Structure formats: structure tokens, C-alpha cells
Amino acid sequence: KKKHHKKKKEINDIAKFYPEGVYPEGEWQDYTGSEENLKRSTDEEKRYLDNQQNNKWNDFRKAAEIHRRVRKYAKKTIQPGMTMIQVCETIENAVRTFCGTEDSLKSGMGFPCGVSLNNCAAHYTPNAGDKTVLDYNDVMKVDFGVHVNGNIIDCAFTHTFNPRYDPLLEAVREATNAGINAAGIDARLTDIGEAVEEVMESHEVELDGHTYTVKCIRNLNGHNIAPFRIHGGVSIPIVKNGDNTKLEEGQTIAIETFGSTGKGYVDYSGGEVSHYMKNSNPPPNAPVRLSSARHLLQVIDKNFGTIPFCRRYLDRIGEEKYLLALRQLVKVGLVTEHPPLFDTRGSYTAQFEHTILLHPTRKEVVSRGDDY
Numbered sequence: 001k002k003k004h005h006k007k008k009k010e011i012n013d014i015a016k017f018y019p020e021g022v023y024p025e026g027e028w029q030d031y032t033g034s035e036e037n038l039k040r041s042t043d044e045e046k047r048y049l050d051n052q053q054n055n056k057w058n059d060f061r062k063a064a065e066i067h068r069r070v071r072k073y074a075k076k077t078i079q080p081g082m083t084m085i086q087v088c089e090t091i092e093n094a095v096r097t098f099c100g101t102e103d104s105l106k107s108g109m110g111f112p113c114g115v116s117l118n119n120c121a122a123h124y125t126p127n128a129g130d131k132t133v134l135d136y137n138d139v140m141k142v143d144f145g146v147h148v149n150g151n152i153i154d155c156a157f158t159h160t161f162n163p164r165y166d167p168l169l170e171a172v173r174e175a176t177n178a179g180i181n182a183a184g185i186d187a188r189l190t191d192i193g194e195a196v197e198e199v200m201e202s203h204e205v206e207l208d209g210h211t212y213t214v215k216c217i218r219n220l221n222g223h224n225i226a227p228f229r230i231h232g233g234v235s236i237p238i239v240k241n242g243d244n245t246k247l248e249e250g251q252t253i254a255i256e257t258f259g260s261t262g263k264g265y266v267d268y269s270g271g272e273v274s275h276y277m278k279n280s281n282p283p284p285n286a287p288v289r290l291s292s293a294r295h296l297l298q299v300i301d302k303n304f305g306t307i308p309f310c311r312r313y314l315d316r317i318g319e320e321k322y323l324l325a326l327r328q329l330v331k332v333g334l335v336t337e338h339p340p341l342f343d344t345r346g347s348y349t350a351q352f353e354h355t356i357l358l359h360p361t362r363k364e365v366v367s368r369g370d371d372y
């Protein structure tokens with residue numbers, strides 16, 4: 001009788017793999033630059049202070065470990081011929097299983113699973129009924145978030161099947177690492193942008209008989225992250241922009257860079273909206289007359305709060321015929337919509353992104369993996 005080999009379930013509540021509940025640290029980097037920064041890593045007082053926030057750091061590390069395991073599983077599972085909905089559900093189901101709870105406010109998707117293709121750089125995820133099928137020649141930006149108690153890991157990579165895009169991906173991977181190296185306490189935003197652009201534009205790629213210098217998409221930015229808020233108000237440029245604002249101790253930031261063979265500029269030239277987010281600073285006394293809009297606002301508060309969501313996340317919790325109500329909430333400014341962003345038709349865009357914790361002592365690239 002054939003012995004049955006129980007296939008070890010590689011996807012399970014992540015807590016089962018960490019019985020002590022302590023999650024692995026990311027990649028540590030010392031601060032550079034000023035005298036003061038050089039002394040940080042040996043400052044006992046700062047180290048003591050930092051340890052007071054270990055619950056928060058441990059949440060980020062748990063979310064980062066889930067992100068690493070999901071992206072590793074996704075890379076070997078996702079194949080050409082799958083619908084974009086199947087691609088997203090592969091990732092979303094894995095995140096939710098590792099998080100070990102159905103309470104999406106406690107832990108779960110930190111924002112919709114982006115799978116933007118080719119000249120689309122960001123904020124595309126399929127809505128119900130989207131028949132788009134992943135193709136061997138697609139350049140897919142897989143950008144998904146994992147949150148634990150509102151501590152969001154925002155981390156992205158570009159997935160391709162055709163090796164002809166490798167030089168483009170290398171350019172962006174190196175540019176993102178240049179941005180990560182330039183980031184730190186007291187680093188000026190414009191200097192981070194300049195460092196990214198210098199590396200990005202040092203790469204040439206050959207595609208379809210044309211040679212392109214890889215351009216940064218100058219109107220896409222990294223950003224800081226706050227509890228339950230994917231965008232904390234600070235935009236981190238990927239080109240030199242003269243903004244001398246400095247990064248600060250204790251900030252959580254997302255360094256994301258985008259390279260393109262197109263104009264190096266995105267607009268929302270069409271493409272249905274899928275990404276929505278409750279406005280953290282809504283206009284006072286916004287009029288919500290429609291009862292369906294009032295109901296939808298309650299559903300959003302209960303399931304997402306200020307964490308971004310997409311239409312499929314409303315579908316899966318049983319909401320129906322919500323589009324008019326959603327449009328009302330957008331119209332009165334209670335919800336913001338984030339349409340897909342495109343460079344020119346026929347161009348190719350690539351992205352890499354990490355989340356970095358600016359501890360008082362050293363910076364921690366908490367979402368770093370052995371893949372990128």
C-alpha cells in the first residue's frame with residue numbers, strides 16, 4: 001500500500017512557525033552623513049528608547065515575514081494564462097491565511113493587491129468580471145500590503161516571464177537600493193530623488209530594436225507610513241526636486257522607484273478605478289443622504305477603516321450594488337479614489353519597493369528578502 005505523504009502545508013497561520021511570537025529582523029544599515037548620525041548605533045540611551053517600541057517593530061516584522069513567504073509562493077505559482085483575478089486571489093488568500101484571522105482590521109491586506117501591467121505603473125487590480133489574462137510577455141508590478149494591527153508593510157517587485165526585460169528590472173532594483181541607501185534620519189528628500197535618478201538613468205535597455213535610457217517616472221513617489229495610513233503625508237521623490245525637507249527619527253517610510261521606457265510620467269488616461277480609501281481628513285459635516293451610502297460607510301469603517309480597499313474586497317464580504325453609494329461617498333470627499341496610472345501606450349514600466357524603519361539607532365529594511 002503506497003505510503004501517503006502528507007504534503008506539508010506551506011501556507012498556515014504564521015504564528016505556527018514562530019511559537020515564541022518573535023519575528024525575524026530585517027536588514028540593518030548604519031546611518032551615514034553627519035557626525036551625530038555616525039554616533040547613533042552606539043548610543044545606549046537611543047537603543048533603550050527604541051526597545052520600548054518593540055511591540056510595534058515586532059508587528060512590522062511579522063507582516064514582513066508574511067510578505068516574504070507570500071511573494072515566494074506567488075512567484076512559483078503564478079503562470080501565464082491565469083486571469084488577473086486568479087493572480088490576485090492566489091496572493092490575497094495566502095496573506096489572509098498567514099495572518100490567521102478574518103478580522104481585516106486586526107491583520108490582513110494592507111491595501112489592494114496591485115498587478116499593474118506593462119505601461120500601467122500602479123494602482124491596477126481587477127474588478128469583478130475583469131477577463132484580463134496574464135501573458136508571457138507582460139511586465140507585472142506586484143505591489144501588495146500586509147498589515148498587523150495597522151502596521152503596514154508596503155513592498156513590491158516586478159514579475160516577468162520573458163528574460164528580455166531583465167536589464168529594465170535590474171535598473172529599477174539598483175535605483176530602489178540607491179534610494180534605500182540615501183534614506184536616513186536628516187536625509188533631504190531632494191537628495192534621495194537625485195540618488196535614485198542618477199542610478200536609474202545610468203542604465204540603457206534594448207527592446208523591440210530601440211535603445212532606451214531608463215527614465216524615473218517623475219510623478220510617482222515613495223512616502224511615509226503611519227498606523228492604518230498607507231500615506232502619512234510625506235512624499236519621497238525619485239527625481240531631484242529641490243525639496244530640502246528632511247526625514248525624521250522614528251518615521252516608517254516606503255522607498256519605491258519606477259523605471260520606464262516611455263515618457264517617465266503617468267496619468268490616469270482611462271482604466272476603471274478599483275482602489276479606494278477612506279479620507280483621513282474628511283470635510284466636516286459631509287452630507288450623506290443616500291441610505292445605501294450611509295450603510296456602505298458603516299461597512300467601510302467596520303472592515304477597512306482608513307486602510308485602502310478595492311471593489312473585490314466589498315464583493316467578498318457580501319456587498320452588492322454599491323457603486324452609486326461609493327460614487328456618492330467619493331463626491332462628498334469621504335472616500336478618495338485612486339485610479340490606475342499609465343505611461344504612454346507601448347512603454348514598459350518596472351517597480352521595486354521596500355518598507356524601512358528609521359529607528360533612532362540604525363535603519364532597518366524590514367521587508368528585505370533573499371529575493372530583493
Ligand SMILES: O=S(=O)(c1cccs1)N(Cc1ccc(F)cc1)Cc1ncn[nH]1
Binds near residue numbers: 143234309
Ligand atoms: O501612490 S500613492 O497614492 C502615494 C505615493 C506618495 C504619496 S501617496 N500610494 C499610496 C496608496 C494610496 C491608495 C492606495 F489604494 C494604495 C496606496 C503609494 C503606493 N501605492 C502602492 N504602493 N504604494
Ligand SMILES: [Mn+2]
Binds near residue numbers: 004
Ligand atoms: Mn500520496
Ligand SMILES: [Mn+2]
Binds near residue numbers: 143144155156256353
Ligand atoms: Mn506599494
Ligand SMILES: [Mn+2]
Binds near residue numbers: 222223254256353
Ligand atoms: Mn508605496
